[in-house]
Amino acid sequence: MEQESHYGGHGTTRPGGRTARVRSAVLRAAGDALAELGFAGLDLADVARRAGVGRTTVYRRWATPTGLVADLLTEMAEESLPRAETGSLLGDLRANARLVRRTLTDPRQGPLFKAVIAAATCDAATADALRRFYATRIAEWAPCVEQAVERGELPAGTDPHEVVRAVSAPLYYRLLASGDPLDEATADRAAEAAAAAAAAGIYVVRT
Incomplete structure (x- = not known):
């Protein structure tokens, strides 16, 4: 379900x-x-x-x-939602940002994530579990960036994990640090900024 x-x-x-x-x-x-x-x-x-x-x-x-x-x-x-496939990078990243935003503003889920992150700051095992959780979620959404490279929306060598991280980072900042509103416009703006930066080659891995 x-x-x-x-x-x-x-x-x-x-x-x-x-x-x-x-x-x-x-x-x-x-x-x-x-x-x-x-x-x-x-x-x-x-x-x-x-x-x-x-x-x-x-x-x-x-x-x-x-x-x-x-x-x-x-x-x-294990129980997280699968990624969206909208056919465009911006559409996929916007879906990701809106999902994160819904989670963090949920009356139960927002406080739950705050508590889990707090636990991770004082316990190595919890911190490791939190890293695995986010690694799983980022890996789930990374193919949307890989597909965007294949479609020619992004330059070759774009790091998909960095792009996905860039979408959610400003949303977590609002949850944990600034306390500024987390509305849908904020989520969309985070997705648009990540997509624009990726298209400009900011996340291309330099060798």
Whole structure:
């Protein structure tokens, strides 16, 4: 089932028996707790209560709040939406920017991402999981840049990963630093700026 944001948090339960159902329930509860309380308020006993499972189960499998957050990031990457294919670079980048914007302004997802990023600043395992999450998402969208090179929209040698990063960077800056509004016009402007810079050869890898 498609989800509007990077990670809907309330999607369908994947098959796999009781273990998979428990993991899904616990990670959903962890996401809810992070969105409500932030990383500082994440407590394994509270997550177990929210998920309706035994505390021993949660402590045995995840051990620490950071271990739980790391696994949550893994699931978020697995359940993220596939990239759009509009037929043009600007259309694809605009779709990416709008998806990121919807996620970051969602009442649940915005606080959840803030909490996860905060956790990554103080725990190496969570930071590594966050890097893997974004690497997965960037790799998902990189082909739109590669296809633009093939169509002649961009110069050969354009780094697709750098272009995709350039789209979301100003949106995360607003979420985490400036607090400026994150509206659709802002998302479109980020996509247009990245597309224009790419067309000008800014992201061509120099050898």
